[in-house]
Amino acid sequence: MPTEFAFKDAAAKNAQGEFETEKMSLSMGPSHPSTHGVLRLQLELDGEIVTKADPVIGYLHRGDEKIAENMTYNQFVPYTDRLDYLAPLANNMAYAIAVEKLAKLEVPARCQAIRVITAEMARISAHLLGLGAFGIDVGAWTVFLYSFTEREKLYKLFEELTGARFTTSYTRIGGVARDVPEGWTGRVLEFCDQFLPRLEECLALLTRNKIFIDRTEGIGVISKEDAVAYGLTGPNLRASGVALDLRKDKPYSGYEQYDFDVAVGSRGDAYDRYLVRGEEMRQSVRIIRQAVAKFPAGKWYAEDARKIFAPPKDKVLTSMEELIQNFMIVTEGPQMPAGEVYFEAENPKGALGFYVVSKGGGVPWRLKIRAPSFCNLSILPKVCVGAMISDVVSILGSLDFVMGECDR
Amino acid sequence: MVEFYQALPLVVQGLLKGLAVILVIFPIAAACSMAERKVSAWIQGRPGPNRALPPFLAWVPGIWMLQRLGLFQLAADGAKFVFKEEPLPNHVNKLYFVLAPVIAMVPAFTTVTVVPFGAYLDPSGRVVPLVLANVDVGILAVFAVASLGIYALILAGWASNSKYPFLGGVRASAQLISYELSMTLSVLPVFLWINEPGSAGTLSLSKVVEFQSGTSGWAGAWFVFTMPVSALIFAIALFAETNRAPFDMPESESDLVGGFHTEYGAFKWSLFFVAEYANMIVGSAVFSLLFLGGWNLLPWFPLASLLGVLHHLTGWALWLYPITAAVVSIGIFLGKILFTLFVFMWVRWTVPRFRYDQVMRIGWQKLLPLSIANLIAYTIGIYFLQS
Numbered sequence: 001m002p003t004e005f006a007f008k009d010a011a012a013k014n015a016q017g018e019f020e021t022e023k024m025s026l027s028m029g030p031s032h033p034s035t036h037g038v039l040r041l042q043l044e045l046d047g048e049i050v051t052k053a054d055p056v057i058g059y060l061h062r063g064d065e066k067i068a069e070n071m072t073y074n075q076f077v078p079y080t081d082r083l084d085y086l087a088p089l090a091n092n093m094a095y096a097i098a099v100e101k102l103a104k105l106e107v108p109a110r111c112q113a114i115r116v117i118t119a120e121m122a123r124i125s126a127h128l129l130g131l132g133a134f135g136i137d138v139g140a141w142t143v144f145l146y147s148f149t150e151r152e153k154l155y156k157l158f159e160e161l162t163g164a165r166f167t168t169s170y171t172r173i174g175g176v177a178r179d180v181p182e183g184w185t186g187r188v189l190e191f192c193d194q195f196l197p198r199l200e201e202c203l204a205l206l207t208r209n210k211i212f213i214d215r216t217e218g219i220g221v222i223s224k225e226d227a228v229a230y231g232l233t234g235p236n237l238r239a240s241g242v243a244l245d246l247r248k249d250k251p252y253s254g255y256e257q258y259d260f261d262v263a264v265g266s267r268g269d270a271y272d273r274y275l276v277r278g279e280e281m282r283q284s285v286r287i288i289r290q291a292v293a294k295f296p297a298g299k300w301y302a303e304d305a306r307k308i309f310a311p312p313k314d315k316v317l318t319s320m321e322e323l324i325q326n327f328m329i330v331t332e333g334p335q336m337p338a339g340e341v342y343f344e345a346e347n348p349k350g351a352l353g354f355y356v357v358s359k360g361g362g363v364p365w366r367l368k369i370r371a372p373s374f375c376n377l378s379i380l381p382k383v384c385v386g387a388m389i390s391d392v393v394s395i396l397g398s399l400d401f402v403m404g405e406c407d408r
Numbered sequence: 409m410v411e412f413y414q415a416l417p418l419v420v421q422g423l424l425k426g427l428a429v430i431l432v433i434f435p436i437a438a439a440c441s442m443a444e445r446k447v448s449a450w451i452q453g454r455p456g457p458n459r460a461l462p463p464f465l466a467w468v469p470g471i472w473m474l475q476r477l478g479l480f481q482l483a484a485d486g487a488k489f490v491f492k493e494e495p496l497p498n499h500v501n502k503l504y505f506v507l508a509p510v511i512a513m514v515p516a517f518t519t520v521t522v523v524p525f526g527a528y529l530d531p532s533g534r535v536v537p538l539v540l541a542n543v544d545v546g547i548l549a550v551f552a553v554a555s556l557g558i559y560a561l562i563l564a565g566w567a568s569n570s571k572y573p574f575l576g577g578v579r580a581s582a583q584l585i586s587y588e589l590s591m592t593l594s595v596l597p598v599f600l601w602i603n604e605p606g607s608a609g610t611l612s613l614s615k616v617v618e619f620q621s622g623t624s625g626w627a628g629a630w631f632v633f634t635m636p637v638s639a640l641i642f643a644i645a646l647f648a649e650t651n652r653a654p655f656d657m658p659e660s661e662s663d664l665v666g667g668f669h670t671e672y673g674a675f676k677w678s679l680f681f682v683a684e685y686a687n688m689i690v691g692s693a694v695f696s697l698l699f700l701g702g703w704n705l706l707p708w709f710p711l712a713s714l715l716g717v718l719h720h721l722t723g724w725a726l727w728l729y730p731i732t733a734a735v736v737s738i739g740i741f742l743g744k745i746l747f748t749l750f751v752f753m754w755v756r757w758t759v760p761r762f763r764y765d766q767v768m769r770i771g772w773q774k775l776l777p778l779s780i781a782n783l784i785a786y787t788i789g790i791y792f793l794q795s
Contacts, residue, residue, distance in 0.1 A: 026571050034662045048575070048764060137662050139653060139761025145452035211654055211760045389575070390763040393663045 023051060026389075030059045034137050034393040037403035041380070041392065050392060053384035055377055060407035068367035072333025073099050073173050076367070081167035083371065084405040086129050087122035087348045088168045089158070094345035096171040097252055098354035102341040103173070103334075105305050109296040111175050112254040117188060117291045118161070118170060119253075119345075120284040124195070125154045126348035127235075127277045127284075130400035134274060135206065137397030138215045146202045153191055160184060173334045174309035175301025185292045192285045203278050216270035220383045220395035223268060230382070231375040234350025236399055239276045240268030246346035258290045270398035277400070308334040333362015349373050349402060369408055373401035425540045429520050437685035440749060442482040447753040457481040492674035497568075500671060504567035509672070509679035512560035515553045516686035522549045523693045524614040526738035527703055527711060528730040537614035538734060546613040547599070550694055551592055554649070557687060558584040561651075561658055561668045564680070568671040576667025579764055580658035583648060586771035587655075591645035593779040594638045597786035598631050598698055604794060613694070617702030621710035626793075628708035632699040637782045639699040641775055646691045648771065651684060653756040657764050692748035693741075700744050703737035711737050 029040035038059035044052035064083070068076045080095040081088035093115045100107060128147040135143030155165040160181055162168040170177050206212045222232065227240035237244055245262040247255040263279035265272030301309045310329045315322040328335075338360040344353040350372025357366040376399050384392050416424075442457070449456025457478040465471055465480075474480065496502065524539035543549055558580060565577015602619040603609045622628035632639045648655040659667040666672075669680050696702060704710040711733065719727040726732055762770070 024571065033665060135760070139656075139660075139662060140759065141448070142452050142757050145454060149453060205758075206760070209760065211762055214766055215760060215763055388763060388765065390660070390663045390761075 021046065028389075028392070030056075034396055036133060036396065036401065039377070039396070039401070039403055039406075041384070041396075043384070043389070043392070045389070048388045048390075050384050050387050050389065053381050053392070055380045057374075057377065057403070058407050060403045062408065064408045065367055065369055068364055070363070072362040073336065073364065074329075074334060076364075077171060078167060078169045081169055082404055083369065083408065084126065084347060084349055084352070084373070084402045085166070086402055087119075087126040088166070089118040089122040089162075089170055090126075090345065090347045091352060092169065092171040093119050093253065094343070094347060094352045095354055096173055097345065098341060098343035098356055099173045099334075099336070101343050102339060102356050102358055103305070103308060103336050105174055105302055105308060107175055107302050108298050108300070109254065110179075110298045111300045111302075113291050113295055114176055114180060114300060115171065115253050116255065116258070117185075117288055118158075118168075120287045120291075121154055121157065121188070123284045123348045124281050125151050127281050127400075128154075130277055130348075130397075131202065131274070134394075134397035134400070137393045138212060140206060140209075140212065143202060143205050146198070146205070150195060150198055150202075153195075157184070157188060157191060160187075172301070172309060174305045175299075179300045185295055188288060189292055192288055196282065196285060199278070199281055206274070207278070213271060215390070215394055216274060216398065218267075219270045219387065219391050220398060221267060221269045222379060222383060226379065226382065227268065230379040232350070232379060233372050233375065234347065235263075235276045235280060236273055236350065236376050238263060239265035239272040241266055246344055246351055250344075252343075252345060255287075257294075258287045260286050270394050273398040273400070308336075329362075335362060336360065336364075344370065347372060349400065349405065350376060352405075371405040371408060373403070373406040374408075377401055377406055425521065426517075429517050429540070433517060433520055433686050433689065434682065436689055437682045438482055438486060440685040440688065441485075441681060442478050443749070444753050444756075446478060447750065448757045451754070451757045460484045486678075489675050489678040494675060495671075495673040497570075497671055499569050501567040501569060504563050505671075506676070508560050508564035508567055509676045509683070511563060512557060512680050512683035513686070515555075515557040516683045516690065518553045519550045519690045520686070522546055522613070523690060524617065524697065524702070525693070526734050526741055527614075527617075528734040528737070537617070538738070539614060542612070542614065545611050546615075547595060547611050547694070547698075550613075550690070551588070554687070554690070555584070555588055557683070560680075560683070564672070565658075565668040568668070570671055572665045572670045573668050576658045576660070576664050576670070579660075579664075580651070580668060583655065583657050583764075583767055583771070586768060587645045587648035587775070590641055590771065590775040590779045591649060593776070593783050594641035594645065595698060596783050597635055597638050597790070600787060600790050601631075601634075613697045614702075617697055617704070620701040620707075621704055621712070623708055623710065623713060628710070630699060630701040630704075630707050633707065635699070635782075635786065637778065638786075639695075641779045641782065642695060642699065644770075644775060646695060647752070647755070648767065650687045650691050650752075652688065652752055654759050654761050655767055656761060657767055660761060660764075662761070688749060688752055689745060692745045692752070695748055696741065696744040700748075702744075703741040705740055711740070 024045045026043045026045055027040060028043055029035035030038040035041065040056040040059065042054040042056055043050050062082075064079050067079060077092055077095065080091040083091050096115075128151050132144035132147035135141065135147075158168055159165045161184060162170040162177065222236070222240045224241045227237050227242060232240070233244070241264060243262050243264045246252070247260075248262055260283045263276045263283065265276050306325055307329070310316075310326050311322040316326040317323075336358045338358055340355070340357040342353060342355045344351040351370065352372055353370030355366075355368040355370070356364050359365045380395070380399075383395055387395065414421075446456045458476045458481075460478070460481040460483075461471065461475045462480060496505065521540040522543050524537040524542070526538040528536055528538060561580035561584075562577045565573045565575075565580065568574070598616060599611055602616055616631075619627060620630050626634065651658050657667075659669070661667070664670070669677055672680065701707060705714050715727050715733055715736065719725075
């Protein structure tokens with residue numbers, strides 16, 4: 001374009017009545033109240049309008065995929081807690097199912113039901129935090145505290161079940177660590193009963209709030225095509241109008257027996273993403289109730305998988321065969337056949353995928369994690385352009401990412 | 409006592425008044441910060457600060473009540489701000505950086521002096537307002553001095569020589585100027601009303617209260633009932649002028665980290681906060697004086713009537729002492745201020761924050777036309793009422 005070079009310097013340009021404005025670069029993060037962890041956005045600003053946004057990731061990189069190659073399958077379970085650390089139970093389950101697919105192992109119905117209940121509870125917990133953090137991002141602090149009150153009740157239930165509140169490490173390859181405690185499912189139902197009204201109370205603070213709608217409606221619009229092209233999954237994809245839910249489309253762990261609806265948005269803006277998350281929590285409660293209602297009896301681990309799941313402790317201490325079995329699994333790891341498998345589960349943030357390559361033995365040869373937050377963040381340079389600084393915060397809040405998973 | 413005070417040189421009198429302002433406003437502002445935490449805790453369903461208790465006081469029976477109220481937390485926080493290391497980043501303009509929090513305090517403390525805070529009955533039964541400096545330009549002085557407060561924010565944002573404070577300073581300057589217009593226009597009907605044509609005009613705040621102290625007809629009604637639109641515009645502009653949520657653009661901690669005070673810490677930071685709360689107190693006081701009838705308990709039931717009724721009921725001459733009237737009026741006025749402050753906090757912890765351009769749009773496209781229309785409507789109405 002020759003006109004661009006018509007003026008030699010800024011003074012000449014100003015003399016012609018044209019403003020020479022300078023772009024400002026602003027580094028948002030890695031320690032910034034609204035980048036939820038350690039995301040860094042390299043923004044280029046024209047006034048308050050963002051003209052370019054460059055996400056810089058990797059501040060929380062721990063090399064989880066490489067670490068996985070140096071330990072047995074079960075030893076990696078705690079590392080999956082730390083991917084999306086807001087829904088560790090769902091990560092545990094996704095990882096366990098991936099490895100079980102490799103071993104072509106079927107877990108009993110009770111184990112599947114336990115996993116579904118815990119995964120849906122984890123989904124509620126993760127979405128509650130997403131909702132609260134989104135509230136803080138647009139300046140509504142009280143929502144955060146309200147949602148944390150509910151999360152606390154969930155954590156009590158997690159603690160009772162797994163012994164840990166946050167990093168649960170509950171599943172094992174071929175089952176779960178232990179059966180549900182006496183009366184635990186009843187307490188889960190009690191939680192569900194009191195949770196729904198509290199959730200509505202929480203959402204009522206935002207859903208029809210004029211300021212909240214002004215801040216989110218039409219902000220960070222992701223079209224259907226873009227959402228698919230950038231590989232978005234989970235609530236962010238569904239808010240754009242694509243009804244993809246792996247629990248419905250490729251059911252695993254017995255999701256096909258439960259009746260629930262997939263929340264789908266229409267415009268793909270921040271407000272839709274908020275609404276979709278709200279609806280997903282209601283659906284999760286529905287699933288939990290059904291799963292508890294037909295909670296199957298039986299074992300919570302695959303009994304016949306003798307080379308994969310360690311036997312119960314009382315048998316290890318009394319029987320020679322089980323002692324050897326336990327010894328082998330602890331020292332050598334669960335014995336897997338050679339092969340490779342890819343499995344994706346519908347996690348709160350999107351499709352969490354594990355690609356496991358095995359050359360036999362108790363250690364994966366290669367383990368690749370497809371992190372939904374990583375893919376969801378890839379659209380940031382596109383949606384942030386043209387937004388104001390405050391909108392960037394709304395967009396980040398509505399995308400609801402976790403850096404632990406993104407950076408791995 | 410009063411004679412002794414009036415015999416003092418004027419300079420000493422002025423200094424004493426200044427000292428009184430600092431001694432009153434600082435504790436109230438500090439108490440406000442604790443009230444903010446307690447109110448937010450109450451709204452959010454948590455206990456709030458309730459742990460701090462100095463060990464040497466633990467033996468006092470019943471002290472736990474003060475502990476639960478967070479009184480010692482307040483003292484501990486104050487002490488922390490004083491004794492903490494004063495960070496002075498290397499990249500700042502040192503003079504202006506230190507000056508900014510000081511400048512923030514000046515308008516906040518100066519406006520207090522012209523705000524009447526109570527009244528007493530002189531021997532003839534006339535209500536005389538209590539005010540440190542009874543200037544006739546009352547409201548004008550408040551607006552003129554209060555708008556200087558914005559320089560502190562701009563200066564802080566500029567001197568910090570850092571990007572987030574800079575954006576906060578720019579936002580502050582645009583926002584505060586925009587809302588000042590509507591604020592000033594919204595109070596004009598009040599003064600049009602109280603000034604009869606032909607009489608010597610006044611902008612005095614105590615005259616506004618006097619006008620609302622009638623016992624019947626228009627005179628006793630508080631302006632919040634006769635001018636609801638003015639009161640609404642004034643209240644909204646007050647939120648914007650004191651940088652309170654949902655208009656806290658200059659701070660806006662979710663996108664600008666801390667806005668203009670990002671680089672500040674320790675005592676200098678706390679000065680900004682005392683100034684913010686002092687501004688809120690003055691703003692609430694002016695709102696109470698203009699629209700909520702000042703130190704009158706109820707509409708059409710002014711202070712003099714209240715004292716008369718109390719005297720009639722109990723038969724104590726105590727109610728007719730000037731000092732009693734002063735205490736009662738200050739109490740009523742303080743109650744109104746505290747209520748208004750509570751509304752400030754209530755709003756902050758209930759609604760989300762606007763975006764910067766939305767704030768500007770509300771200011772220029774909604775509030776300003778509304779306040780102009782309101783002014784014209786009341787001008788015509790008052791013209792017919794008074795002629």
